[in-house]
Amino acid sequence: MAKDLSKERQLASLDYSRYDFKTGTESYEVILNKGLSERTVKEISAIKNEPQWMLEYRLKALKAFEAKPMPQWGADLNGIKFNDIVYYMRASEANREKWEDVPEYIKNTFDRLGLPDAEKKFLGGVGAQYDSEIVYHSIRKDLEKLGVLFLSMDQGLLEYPEIVKAHFGKTIPYSDNKFAALNSAVWSGGSFVFVPKGVKVEIPLQAYFRINAENMGQFERTLIVAEPESQIHYVEGCTAPKYSSQALHSAVVEVVAKDSAHVRYTTIQNWSNNIYNLVTKRAVAHKNATVEWVDGNLGSKVTMKYPAVFLLGEGSKAEILSVALAAKGQHQDAGAKVVHLASNTTSRITSKSISKDGGRASYRGLVRVAKGMKNVKSNVVCDALLLDDYSRSDTYPTIEINEPTATIAHEAKVGKIGEDQIFYLTSRGLTETEALTLIVLGFIQPFTKSLPMEYAVELNRLIEMEMEGTIG
Amino acid sequence: MDLLSVKDLHAQIDGKNILNGIDLSVKKGEVHAIMGPNGSGKSTLSNVIMGHPKFVVTKGSISFEGKDVLELSPDKRSRLGLFLSFQYPFEVQGLGFSKFLFSAYKARFPNKKISVLDFQKLLKSKAEALHMTPEFTKRELNVGFSGGEKKRAEILQLMMLEPKLAILDETDSGLDIDSLKLVAESVNRLRGPDFSAIVITHYKRILNYLKPDVVHVLSEGRIVASGDMSLADELEANGYKTVLQKSAMGRGAEK
Ligand SMILES: Nc1ncnc2c1ncn2[C@@H]1O[C@H](COP(=O)(O)OP(=O)(O)OP(=O)(O)O)[C@@H](O)[C@H]1O
Ligand SMILES: [Mg+2]
Numbered sequence: 001m002a003k004d005l006s007k008e009r010q011l012a013s014l015d016y017s018r019y020d021f022k023t024g025t026e027s028y029e030v031i032l033n034k035g036l037s038e039r040t041v042k043e044i045s046a047i048k049n050e051p052q053w054m055l056e057y058r059l060k061a062l063k064a065f066e067a068k069p070m071p072q073w074g075a076d077l078n079g080i081k082f083n084d085i086v087y088y089m090r091a092s093e094a095n096r097e098k099w100e101d102v103p104e105y106i107k108n109t110f111d112r113l114g115l116p117d118a119e120k121k122f123l124g125g126v127g128a129q130y131d132s133e134i135v136y137h138s139i140r141k142d143l144e145k146l147g148v149l150f151l152s153m154d155q156g157l158l159e160y161p162e163i164v165k166a167h168f169g170k171t172i173p174y175s176d177n178k179f180a181a182l183n184s185a186v187w188s189g190g191s192f193v194f195v196p197k198g199v200k201v202e203i204p205l206q207a208y209f210r211i212n213a214e215n216m217g218q219f220e221r222t223l224i225v226a227e228p229e230s231q232i233h234y235v236e237g238c239t240a241p242k243y244s245s246q247a248l249h250s251a252v253v254e255v256v257a258k259d260s261a262h263v264r265y266t267t268i269q270n271w272s273n274n275i276y277n278l279v280t281k282r283a284v285a286h287k288n289a290t291v292e293w294v295d296g297n298l299g300s301k302v303t304m305k306y307p308a309v310f311l312l313g314e315g316s317k318a319e320i321l322s323v324a325l326a327a328k329g330q331h332q333d334a335g336a337k338v339v340h341l342a343s344n345t346t347s348r349i350t351s352k353s354i355s356k357d358g359g360r361a362s363y364r365g366l367v368r369v370a371k372g373m374k375n376v377k378s379n380v381v382c383d384a385l386l387l388d389d390y391s392r393s394d395t396y397p398t399i400e401i402n403e404p405t406a407t408i409a410h411e412a413k414v415g416k417i418g419e420d421q422i423f424y425l426t427s428r429g430l431t432e433t434e435a436l437t438l439i440v441l442g443f444i445q446p447f448t449k450s451l452p453m454e455y456a457v458e459l460n461r462l463i464e465m466e467m468e469g470t471i472g
Numbered sequence: 473m474d475l476l477s478v479k480d481l482h483a484q485i486d487g488k489n490i491l492n493g494i495d496l497s498v499k500k501g502e503v504h505a506i507m508g509p510n511g512s513g514k515s516t517l518s519n520v521i522m523g524h525p526k527f528v529v530t531k532g533s534i535s536f537e538g539k540d541v542l543e544l545s546p547d548k549r550s551r552l553g554l555f556l557s558f559q560y561p562f563e564v565q566g567l568g569f570s571k572f573l574f575s576a577y578k579a580r581f582p583n584k585k586i587s588v589l590d591f592q593k594l595l596k597s598k599a600e601a602l603h604m605t606p607e608f609t610k611r612e613l614n615v616g617f618s619g620g621e622k623k624r625a626e627i628l629q630l631m632m633l634e635p636k637l638a639i640l641d642e643t644d645s646g647l648d649i650d651s652l653k654l655v656a657e658s659v660n661r662l663r664g665p666d667f668s669a670i671v672i673t674h675y676k677r678i679l680n681y682l683k684p685d686v687v688h689v690l691s692e693g694r695i696v697a698s699g700d701m702s703l704a705d706e707l708e709a710n711g712y713k714t715v716l717q718k719s720a721m722g723r724g725a726e727k
Binding site for chain 2: 442
């Protein structure tokens with residue numbers, strides 16, 4: 001592929017300070033044995049010095065996890081061996097992978113993205129103790145002045161137990177599904193964000209700023225509480241592939257948008273292709289509130305993720321925008337869920353998927369309109385792009401409308417890139433790979449343009465690299 | 473030496489013969505016109521010269537600057553200096569026109585080090601010559617372009633990519649009177665020893681501006697008549713009937 005100099009320059013000038021982490025001297029020596037039991041849960045809770053109610057919550061969740069059968073729909077989860085998993089590792093341990101063990105393709109990607117060494121090590125899971133406090137510090141000062149809380153979930157629980165207790169597990173109860181139960185039992189890390197009434201945070205809050213192993217853990221737990229009339233854009237994840245030797249990652253994200261609040265939550269995940277990534281994300285939107293999920297999924301072995309919004313208050317809005325790229329050996333089972341529980345609520349779901357080299361992308365969506373809710377509008381668009389004949393795309397939309405005044409539009413398209421379209425671009429001097437790449441980038445452009453600039457650049461670059469492997 | 477030399481070219485699609493022995497030579501600096509009834513194979517000839525993979529060349533040769541191009545992919549042909557202005561340009565959702573053209577420009581001129589800014593300036597000046605606003609180049613490639621806008625966008629690409637040989641496949645169809653004049657003037661400005669063109673059209677109007685050196689008539693996958701502008705005059709006056717009859721008689725006499 002011809003070198004796109006401008007893009008490389010753009011990339012080179014990215015502010016990598018957000019990744020800054022320096023090597024510390026402390027090291028923790030806590031690692032639990034493989035397997036899950038009441039004892040494991042108690043140990044985790046004890047290490048964290050948690051209030052009693054959280055321990056009780058964890059134990060109830062463990063029971064629910066054990067009682068619930070494995071989901072029999074969606075992706076094939078038979079490869080998960082619950083007894084082989086380490087459920088808790090302290091920061092330094094979580095990063096005790098050997099650089100030699102990081103797969104070659106991931107190292108190559110790092111090189112080609114031009115990432116600094118320290119970041120490579122971190123993403124490769126071999127970073128030692130690191131700490132981004134310096135970068136984070138000034139931002140935290142500004143946030144503090146506004147009364148915004150932005151902490152790790154563990155710290156949030158210790159420092160603001162009342163706020164956490166009032167909201168934790170309320171949007172996603174531990175009994176919601178097997179993996180939410182698992183997360184509720186063994187969660188560690190993740191973020192806690194609280195935005196006071198009327199405060200509008202203008203810059204996107206990036207989890208990068210306080211990146212640490214706990215935050216990027218296997219069972220991270222995030223809670224965002226946006227008080228009335230507040231505004232927040234939270235960004236997590238990163239476009240570069242992240243390696244972990246632990247095969248199961250199961251996060252829970254809860255968002256509460258109170259009256260007239262506006263929350264946007266952007267995620268890009270690119271796990272190494274040994275990972276089962278099973279995430280439960282749900283938001284509740286109160287009167288006139290808006291919740292937007294922007295969700296990009298690359299990599300992993302299996303991803304199951306259906307960001308949901310429950311529209312509880314009149315006039316509330318949901319927007320769910322997702323992209324999934326399923327490459328060789330990958331199954332991206334992603335989608336969206338909106339439940340209209342109030343009148344005059346609107347939702348828009350846009351799902352784009354790309355399948356290549358035998359990968360499989362499924363859209364699984366639900367739109368439900370409760371009885372008696374007037375003037376509900378919902379618009380669902382699923383676009384799938386197949387890059388070859390042996391990849392696969394499926395759509396499983398469920399629409400349940402119990403209300404005659406609702407306006408629901410659903411449109412699903414599966415496309416292949418036409419020979420004529422490629423000929424048109426190649427006749428202008430672009431190689432077939434370049435032509436395909438431009439078509440794919442164009443296809444996901446509605447997603448890319450909603451990302452912060454540096455993410456958009458990285459995502460495009462990453463897709464270019466993925467595509468280079470497609471042909472020839 | 474001929475810039476483009478097509479010899480006894482036969483091509484088919486899905487086993488159906490479309491081109492049945494085309495001979496065509498274009499010298500440096502020449503402009504040739506090709507006219508012919510609907511379905512006679514004009515677009516097919518353009519596509520085959522440019523290398524569309526869906527057509528199978530069963531016989532004959534195509535060489536450009538003395539080089540056999542039949543085995544070359546379309547992008548390689550483009551980089552040699554061939555260009556096709558499409559009869560029906562394709563849309564690409566989400567791909568910005570100028571982003572696309574910048575990639576194409578760098579592919580066409582790998583040795584030119586041009587900054588995004590200089591490229592934008594160049595694009596702007598060429599777009600202005602075609603009375604296209606800068607907003608236009610920010611749009612998605614051909615998406616929602618009107619028929620005439622698509623044609624002008626093709627010519628804008630041509631002007632940026634500076635081909636040695638441009639094939640204009642019915643670029644005039646769909647252009648209003650003023651746009652047709654603008655486009656013709658832009659193409660005329662390119663004329664010179666290093667620019668040749670094959671202009672496919674159904675109408676004489678564009679030829680009045682471009683003053684082709686040779687006019688060909690294509691029918692059923694063969695060039696059945698060649699001549700000067702008077703051939704186009706005759707077609708305009710009498711339609712294809714007499715020209716095709718004459719050629720049929722001529723071929724009858726050969727046998
Ligand atoms: N994909 C295809 N499958 C089958 N037949 C085709 C295909 N493409 C072209 N043809 C046929 O080839 C013949 C020549 O088509 P072509 O487009 O080259 O004609 P043309 O001379 O450009 O016509 P027009 O003046 O209408 O543009 C037509 O009969 C057309 O139907
Ligand atoms: Mg045609």
